[in-house]
Amino acid sequence: MMRTGMTKNMTQGEPARLLLGFAAPLALGGIFQQIYNLVDVIVVGRFLGEEALAGVGGTGNLTFFLLSLIMGLCNGAGILISQCFGAKRYADMRKAVTALAWSAGLLTVLVAVFGTLACPFLLRLLAVPQEVIGYSVTYLRILYLFSFGNVIYNGSSAVLRSLGNSRIPLYALIAASVMNIVLDLLFVVGFGLGVAGVAVATVISQHVSGAICLSYLFCRRREMELSGLPAYPERDMVYKVFQVGVPTAFQSCLISIGGMSVQRLINSFGASVMAAYAAAVKVDNIAIQLITSLGTALSVFTGQNIGGRRFDRIRDGLRKTLLMTAAASLSIACLAFFGGESLMKLFLGEQGASVAVQAGAQYLSVMGAAYVICGIMQSYQNIIRGSGDVNTCMVAGFTELIGRVVFAYLLSPILGVAGIWIATPLSWACGCVIPVARYYSGRWKQKMLV
Numbered sequence: 095m096m097r098t099g100m101t102k103n104m105t106q107g108e109p110a111r112l113l114l115g116f117a118a119p120l121a122l123g124g125i126f127q128q129i130y131n132l133v134d135v136i137v138v139g140r141f142l143g144e145e146a147l148a149g150v151g152g153t154g155n156l157t158f159f160l161l162s163l164i165m166g167l168c169n170g171a172g173i174l175i176s177q178c179f180g181a182k183r184y185a186d187m188r189k190a191v192t193a194l195a196w197s198a199g200l201l202t203v204l205v206a207v208f209g210t211l212a213c214p215f216l217l218r219l220l221a222v223p224q225e226v227i228g229y230s231v232t233y234l235r236i237l238y239l240f241s242f243g244n245v246i247y248n249g250s251s252a253v254l255r256s257l258g259n260s261r262i263p264l265y266a267l268i269a270a271s272v273m274n275i276v277l278d279l280l281f282v283v284g285f286g287l288g289v290a291g292v293a294v295a296t297v298i299s300q301h302v303s304g305a306i307c308l309s310y311l312f313c314r315r316r317e318m319e320l321s322g323l324p325a326y327p328e329r330d331m332v333y334k335v336f337q338v339g340v341p342t343a344f345q346s347c348l349i350s351i352g353g354m355s356v357q358r359l360i361n362s363f364g365a366s367v368m369a370a371y372a373a374a375v376k377v378d379n380i381a382i383q384l385i386t387s388l389g390t391a392l393s394v395f396t397g398q399n400i401g402g403r404r405f406d407r408i409r410d411g412l413r414k415t416l417l418m419t420a421a422a423s424l425s426i427a428c429l430a431f432f433g434g435e436s437l438m439k440l441f442l443g444e445q446g447a448s449v450a451v452q453a454g455a456q457y458l459s460v461m462g463a464a465y466v467i468c469g470i471m472q473s474y475q476n477i478i479r480g481s482g483d484v485n486t487c488m489v490a491g492f493t494e495l496i497g498r499v500v501f502a503y504l505l506s507p508i509l510g511v512a513g514i515w516i517a518t519p520l521s522w523a524c525g526c527v528i529p530v531a532r533y534y535s536g537r538w539k540q541k542m543l544v
Contacts, residue, residue, distance in 0.1 A: 098246035099298075099505065101522060103180075103388065103398070104116075104180075104258060104394065104398040104399060105180055105398055105399050105401075105407070107292045109395065109407055109410045109411040109414055110411075110418070112395065113178065113388065113391045113392060113411060113414065113415055113418070114388075114391075114418065114420060115261075116258065116260050116391040116394065116395070117384070117387040117388045117390070117391040118387075118531055119260040119261045119263075119264040120255070120263075120264070120387040120390055120391060121384045121386075121387035121388075122264050122268075122383075123251075123260065123263045123264040123266075123381045124268070124380075124383035124386065124387055125380050126264070126267035126268050126271040127267050127271075128376065128379045128380045128383070129271040129274070129275075129380075132276075132376045132377075132380065133271075133274055133275050133278050134150060134278065134292045134295075134296060135147060135150065135372060135373055135376050137278045137279065137282050137283075137292060138150050138151075138282075138289065138292055138529070139369070139373065141282055141283060141497050142282070142288060142289065144365055144366070144369050144396050144450070145225055145226050145229065145365055146226070146288070146289055147369045147372055147373070147396055148223070148226045148227050148229075148365045148368035148369045148372060149222075149226035149227065149228070149229025149230040149233065149289065150229060150230070150233050150292065150372070151368065151369065151371070151372020151375075151376075153217075153230050153233055153234050153237075154353075154372075156213070156216055156217070156220065156234065156350075156354060157237055157238075158297040158346070158350045158353070159347060159350035159351065159353075159354060160205050160208070160209045160238070160348045161205060161241065161244065161245070162244055162343055162346035162349075162350055163201060163205070163340075163343040163346075163347065164198050164201050164202055164205060164248070165248055165343070165346060166339055166340070166341075166342040166343020166344070166345070166346045166347075167194065167197055167198055167201065167335065167339035167340070167342075167343055168194065168198060168245075168248045168249045168252040168339075168344050169192075169252060169338070169339070170335065170336075170338040170339025170340070170341070170342040170343065170362045170484065171190055171194040171252060171253075171335045171338070171339055172252035172253065172256040172394075172397075172468065173256070173338055173342075173393070173397050173479065173480060173482060173484070174190045174334060174335065174338055174482075175187055175190050175191065175194075175252075175253060175256035175257070176256035176257070176394050176397030176398050176401070176480070177397045177398070177400060177401040177482065178190060178401065179257055179362055179398060179401065180222055180397060180398035180399060180400070180401025181401035184319040185351060186236035186320065186331075187320075188319070188320060188322065188323050188324065189324060189327070189328055189331040190331055190334070190335060191242075191253055191323055192324045192325075192326070192327050192328075192331070193322060193327040193328065193332045193334070194203045194249060194252075194253070194322050194335055195249065195327075196326070196327045196331060196332070197327070197335055197336070197339075198245055198249050199329075202241055202242055202245045205238070205241065206238050206242075207240060207280075208240050209234065209235075209237075209238035209241075210235050210238045210239055213230075213231055213234040213235060213238065214227070214257055217230050217231065217234075220354055220357055220358050220361065220417045221358050221361045221362065222361060223361065223364075223365060223368075225365070226365065226368070232288075232289050232293065232428060233289050233290075233292065233482060235355045236290060236293035236294060236297060237293055237296065237297060240300075240301070241296035241297075242301070242304075243297060243298075243301030243302075243303070243304045243305075244297075244300045244304070244410070245304075246301075246304030246307070246308055247263075247266065247300060247303045247307055248306045250304065250307035250310075250311055251263035251266070253311060253320075254307060254310070254311065255390070256394060256397065257392055258394065258398070260391075262307055262310045263303075263307060263350075265306065266302075266303040266304075266306035266307050267303055269303065269306060270299040270300065270302045270303035270306075270488065271299065273295075273298065273299045273302055274295050274296060274298075275464060277291075277294070277298060277299065278291070278292055278293035278295045280295075281295050293388075297396040299361060304450040317461050338391070338482060338484050341484040341487065341488040342479070342484050342487065342488075342489050344491075345484075345487055345488045345490075345491030345492075346491075348488075348491045348492050348494070348495040349494065349495065351495060352494070352495040352498040352499055352521070355498075355499045355502070356498060356499065356502050356517070358470060359493070359502055359503065359506060359514060360488070360511070360514060363511055366453070367450070367453050367511055368454035369450045370438070370450040370451070370452075370454035370457070371453070371454070371457065373438060373450075373454050374438065374453075374454035374455075374457040374458055375457075377430075377437050377458060378457070378458065379462050380464070381426045381429065381430060381461075382426070382461075382468065384422045384426070385419055385422055385423065385426075385465060385468055385469045385472060386472055388415050388418055388419055388469075388472070388473070389415070389419075389469075389472030389473055389475070389476040390476065391415075391466045392411055392412065392415045392473060392476045392477060392480065393476035393477075393479050394479035394480065395407075395408070395411050395480065396408050396411070396476065396477050396479075396480025396481055397480040397481075397482075398449070399411075400480065400481050400482070400539070405539060408477065412473060412477055412533075415473050416473050417537075419466070419469030419470070419472070419473060420466055420469065422465075422469070423465040423468075423469050424466070426431075426462060426465050427462035427463055427465055427466075428462075428523060429462070430458040430459060430462025430463075431458075431459050431462050431463070435451060435452075435455040435497050437454075437455075437458065438441040438450070438451045438454040438455050438458075439451060453511055456511075456512060456515060457515045460512070460515040460518075461515070461518065463517070463519070464518070464519030464522065465520055466475035466524065467522040467523055469521050470520050470526055470530075471490075471494075471525045471526045471529070474526065474529035474530050474532075474533050475487050475490060475525070475529045476541065477529070477533055477538070478529050478533060479492075479539050481538045481539065481541050482541045483537075483538040483541035485530065486528060486529065486532045486538070487529065489528055490494050490525050490529050491525070492526075493524050493525055493527065493528060494521045494522065494524055494525030495521075496524070497517075497520055497521035497523075497524035497525070498517050498518060498520075498521035499517075500517075501513075501516070501517035501520045501521060502514045502517035503526045505517055
């Protein structure tokens, strides 16, 4: 029998309270996860200079691209696990967890080897300036070589979230973030290890967060119906994990490809704009956490309720998520608009280049004004994703990718770097069309996995 607190049954109770209660720890966890990179950027910008900041900050999309297959597999398996949980099919749930563990482990080895060897070539493909590419290679190689901690955290937290537990991933990230801050200062300021010290601090912290989540799953396996996991994966369940995970992963790859295409365009504006984007995007990633967390909560809510055939609750959950998202978007927009310049100076210092500060503040203002569009896109996409209709989400991701790249390259010759910033909300608007139409068609109801 599962204890309350270790898991959360979302097929019963007030939807708004369940969604907000699940999303709040998830948002805090997302913020602490972003603090890994945020602290890295602050330490690098303050103590190692603008070129080192440009080198480290320009690696985000490439790191995400190579790990997105594994992260997508974890998120896709989480949909399957949540539907099994909602339908009370615990034996199938255990088989899905085993299939996820083996698949993610093997893929991590392949990605680590490829990423370590290929990152100089990939960085040159992105037109990273020669004066900063050395910093990027050092940082990326350490992250790829020791990527298991990141994968263990994402895999085990996906299992926990699919069972309705968003608190343990939060606690793990708080512990890891505090450790990351201490180690960053120790390795960079104390030991003078430069960019390598920042990367080592990050991977140690990632292993700590992974160990905490995995230990919790092991210690509570009986109460969570995870006792007696099969030693080896079943072929049919591996197929199911890939069936739902690969489209999710492909969507993530498309988003990161769009990010890399835009990063290449940003790189053409020089190190100051690269540094501005590197800093501003970290603030953006933190600011948007509540919106994306409400979307993720809605995905888990949909997965459990579609497993229990509770379509009325899913409709109610969508309405209340949209209202909460609108309120969050307005609050974040005010902060981004009025505090953008101050936030940029936190990274670049009071003496930071004025071009970088102004470009970063402009980026934050544009994003802040458009968060409500992102909230609509996230809400409808996560309803569709939670139902198991991941191919529709993949097509929506492709639409968003095309919009982002096309608008960036069309607008930047006219508006300069501001055209690149404006391209993102325009691409979100493109990404809304397909999931909204799919939801109101009702066809997503036929895509349940169990």
